[in-house]
Amino acid sequence: MMSDVWPTGIRVSKDxxxxxxxxxxxxxxxxxxxxxxxxxxxxxxxxxxPGQKLTVPGKCNVAIASVQPTGxxxxxxxxxxxxxxxxxxxxxxxxxxxxxxQLFADYERELAEKGLxxxxxxxxx
Numbered sequence: 001m002m003s004d005v006w007p008t009g010i011r012v013s014k015d016x017x018x019x020x021x022x023x024x025x026x027x028x029x030x031x032x033x034x035x036x037x038x039x040x041x042x043x044x045x046x047x048x049x050p051g052q053k054l055t056v057p058g059k060c061n062v063a064i065a066s067v068q069p070t071g072x073x074x075x076x077x078x079x080x081x082x083x084x085x086x087x088x089x090x091x092x093x094x095x096x097x098x099x100x101x102q103l104f105a106d107y108e109r110e111l112a113e114k115g116l117x118x119x120x121x122x123x124x125x
Contacts, residue, residue: 005094010075016063019077021093029097034118035104037062037079039096040086055107057116 009022019036022028038045038056047053059081066078070087078084088096096103111117 005090007090007093010067012064012067016065016080019064019067021097023090023094027094027097029093029100031093031096031100033062033064033079034059035096035100035107036064036077036086036088037081037083038107039100039103040077040083041088041092042083042086044083044085055110055114055116057111057118058120060118061120 005027006024007021008024009020009028011020012018013020017033019031019033020028021031037059040046040056045054045056063080064077065080066076066084068076068078070076074087074089074092076084076087108118
């Protein structure tokens with residue numbers, strides 16, 4: 001799997017709530033752990049087919065537990081809530097940097113439409 005962007009740096013903040021990724025096109029993005037978790041590319045979140053995407057509530061305090069290389073095209077990010085099946089390609093991380101605000105706003109709208117909250121314990125899963 002080839003990527004049209006290549007990372008030049010990847011760093012987790014001390015509080016483990018932000019992943020900063022720099023790319024060879026000069027872009028650098030600070031991606032929140034919450035956004036990475038709720039927009040995970042994993043089948044657990046995205047579903048196994050059209051219309052199966054889940055809206056994951058209660059992740060406003062999630063932290064990054066691990067970042068492991070996966071081949072030379074991606075990283076697997078583990079979170080302190082136990083989720084660790086998302087494989088984030090360099091292209092997807094770049095896309096989250098470019099479009100993350102809009103994607104997260106869409107997520108917040110989905111939460112509101114479903115009566116869910118970003119806060120833990122606000123609504124059972």
